[in-house]
Amino acid sequence: MKNISSVLEYHDRTKHRPHAYAASLGYMDWATQPDPYRRYHGAPLISLIHSEVTPPYHLLFQKDALPIAPLCIESLSMLLRYSLGLAAIKSHGGSSWALRCNASSGNLQPTECYIIAPAIKGLSEGSTLSHYAPREHALELLHTYDETLKEGSFLIALSSVIWREEWKYGERCWRYCQLDAGHAYQSIKIAGRMLGWECEILPSDTEEIGHLCGLDQYHRFHPHEIESPDMLIRIGKSNTSTLPITPSLPYRANTLSPAHHEWPILERIEKATQGIYPLPPPLHPTRDVPNPSKSAIDVVLKRRSAQMMDGSGITLEQFRTLLNASLFCTHASDVHFILFVHRVEGLEKGLYTYLRTSDDLETLKHAMDENFSWKDLGKGLYLLRSGDFRGAAQMVSCNQEIAKEGAFSFGMLCNFSSSLETHGAIGYKNLYHQCGAIGQMLYLEATSLGLSATGIGCFLDDEFHALLGLRDQQYQSLYHFTIGRAIVDTRITTLKPY
Ligand SMILES: Cc1cc2nc3c(=O)[nH]c(=O)nc-3n(C[C@H](O)[C@H](O)[C@H](O)COP(=O)(O)O)c2cc1C
Structure with a gap:
C-alpha cells in the first residue's frame, strides 16, 4: 500500500497544470x-x-x-x-x-x-x-x-x-x-x-x-x-x-x-516501482499486414519527430492503417486512444475514441461524459462528439501547435487504477512502457506512409481528463501524440552518423 501511495503522490504531483507546471x-x-x-x-x-x-x-x-x-x-x-x-x-x-x-x-x-x-x-x-x-x-x-x-x-x-x-x-x-x-x-x-x-x-x-x-x-x-x-x-x-x-x-x-x-x-x-515485471494479457486483435512499402532501413533511419506540421490532411485509409498498426504492440493492452481528428478525409472533425480492445467499452462509457454520442464507426472507432477540437488539442498539449496542425492528435488513456490494483506499484512503470512502445510503432508506421509524427510528453493532464468528463483516477492519460505532415527545416543539414 505504501508503494501505491508513493505512485499516487508522484503521479498527482507531476501533473502539468495550466498555471503550474x-x-x-x-x-x-x-x-x-x-x-x-x-x-x-x-x-x-x-x-x-x-x-x-x-x-x-x-x-x-x-x-x-x-x-x-x-x-x-x-x-x-x-x-x-x-x-x-x-x-x-x-x-x-x-x-x-x-x-x-x-x-x-x-x-x-x-x-x-x-x-x-x-x-x-x-x-x-x-x-x-x-x-x-x-x-x-x-x-x-x-x-x-x-x-x-x-x-x-x-x-x-x-x-x-x-x-x-x-x-x-x-x-x-x-x-x-x-x-x-x-x-x-x-x-x-x-x-x-x-x-x-x-x-x-x-x-x-x-x-x-x-x-x-x-x-x-x-x-x-x-x-x-x-x-x-x-x-x-x-x-x-x-x-x-x-x-x-x-x-x-x-x-x-x-x-x-x-x-x-x-x-x-x-x-x-x-x-x-521495483519488483516483478508485470505481463498484462496480450491483445486479441492483431495488426493486418500493411501494403508493400520501403525497405525497413528507410523507415527506421528516416523516422524523425516533426517540429512543425503543415496543416494538411490524410486519407481515411492512412488513418485506419495507423490505428491498426498500434495493435502490433500486443503487450500494450491497457491503452486506448482519445483522438482529436482535425483533417482526415471522409471523417467529420471531432473527438473520437479508438478502443484497442473492446473489453473496456462499458466501463469507459460509464466513466466518461454521459452526453458523448458513442457512434460506432467499426473496428474499435467511436465518434464521441463532432466539432473543431484544434484549439483544445493545442491547449492540452502545453500550447504546442503541432497538436493542432497535425491531421490528428491523441492522448493514450490507460487503465490506471486497475493496473495498480492488479500489478502493484510497478504497474505504473509498465503503463508508460506500453505507451512508449505504441509511440515508437506509430512513428515508424507514419514514416512508412510518408507522414510524420511527434511524441508529446508535455500535456496538461487534468485539463484533458476534464474534457472527457473523467471524474476520478480510474483512467489516466500518460502520453500524447500527433501525426500529420512535417514542415522540414531546410536550414538544418543531415549527415550520415557512421
Ligand atoms: C516520451 C517523449 C516525449 C516527447 N515530448 C515532446 C514534446 O512534448 N514536444 C515535442 O516537440 N517533442 C517531443 N518529443 C520528441 C523528441 O523531442 C524527439 O524524439 C527528440 O528530439 C529526438 O528526435 P527524433 O525523434 O527526430 O529522433 C518527445 C519524444 C518522446 C519519446
Whole structure:
C-alpha cells in the first residue's frame, strides 16, 4: 500500500497544470548538461558491423515471412544498429547533434542497453555480458562468464540513467524515462523482426536485472548517475537457462555531468516501482499486414519527430492503417486512444475514441461524459462528439501547435487504477512502457506512409481528463501524440552518423 501511495503522490504531483507546471529548474543549466553516452573505463571495445541490407518494412509484420537469422556478429550488429544506433547527425549554426533510431524525450537518451548472450560467432567464444555503445556502434565487453549459456536465445536488459532527463525536466522526468524505455523496447522488437527474431519481455525481478548487469555495484557509478533497471527481454526461442551470476566488475562508469540538481521524489518513485515485471494479457486483435512499402532501413533511419506540421490532411485509409498498426504492440493492452481528428478525409472533425480492445467499452462509457454520442464507426472507432477540437488539442498539449496542425492528435488513456490494483506499484512503470512502445510503432508506421509524427510528453493532464468528463483516477492519460505532415527545416543539414 505504501508503494501505491508513493505512485499516487508522484503521479498527482507531476501533473502539468495550466498555471503550474511540474517542478523543474525552469532554465537550461548548460554547464551540467549530461553526456548522452555511457562508457565503462578500460572495458575492451569490440566494433560491430554495418550492414545496409534490410528486408521490406511490410514483411516485418507477416508471420514467418523472413528466415530466422543465426546469432552471429552480423545479426547482433544489425539488431543494435537499427534499434538503438545513431540514425543521423544534424547540424545548424555551428552546432551538431546526433539523433537515434529510438525517439527520446528532449533527445536526452536515458536508456542504456546490456546484452547477455551465449558464444557469438565472430565475437566471443564464451558467454558474455556487454554494454552497447551507440556512438561507436560497438560493444563494451564487461564480463565473460565461466558457465555456458544455452544457445538459441539471448537477453537484452534495458536501464535508465534518470539524471539525463532530470537535468532538463525535473520531477516529471521519471515519466519520460519510462516512455523512452518503451520506445527503446519497440525499436528492438522491430529490428528483431528484420532478422526473423521474436522478442518477449520476461517477468523478471528488477532487482535481479540490476544484479545481472552490475548496476547494483554502486561504487562503479557517480551516486547521482546510477542506472535503474527497466526490463529484461528475451530474443529468440524460449529456453530454460537460469540467469548467470555476474561478479564484481572492474570497470567504472564515466561521469556524465560535473554537478547535479536534486529532486528527491525521483528516488522515492523509482524505489516504489521495483519488483516483478508485470505481463498484462496480450491483445486479441492483431495488426493486418500493411501494403508493400520501403525497405525497413528507410523507415527506421528516416523516422524523425516533426517540429512543425503543415496543416494538411490524410486519407481515411492512412488513418485506419495507423490505428491498426498500434495493435502490433500486443503487450500494450491497457491503452486506448482519445483522438482529436482535425483533417482526415471522409471523417467529420471531432473527438473520437479508438478502443484497442473492446473489453473496456462499458466501463469507459460509464466513466466518461454521459452526453458523448458513442457512434460506432467499426473496428474499435467511436465518434464521441463532432466539432473543431484544434484549439483544445493545442491547449492540452502545453500550447504546442503541432497538436493542432497535425491531421490528428491523441492522448493514450490507460487503465490506471486497475493496473495498480492488479500489478502493484510497478504497474505504473509498465503503463508508460506500453505507451512508449505504441509511440515508437506509430512513428515508424507514419514514416512508412510518408507522414510524420511527434511524441508529446508535455500535456496538461487534468485539463484533458476534464474534457472527457473523467471524474476520478480510474483512467489516466500518460502520453500524447500527433501525426500529420512535417514542415522540414531546410536550414538544418543531415549527415550520415557512421
Ligand atoms: C516520451 C517523449 C516525449 C516527447 N515530448 C515532446 C514534446 O512534448 N514536444 C515535442 O516537440 N517533442 C517531443 N518529443 C520528441 C523528441 O523531442 C524527439 O524524439 C527528440 O528530439 C529526438 O528526435 P527524433 O525523434 O527526430 O529522433 C518527445 C519524444 C518522446 C519519446
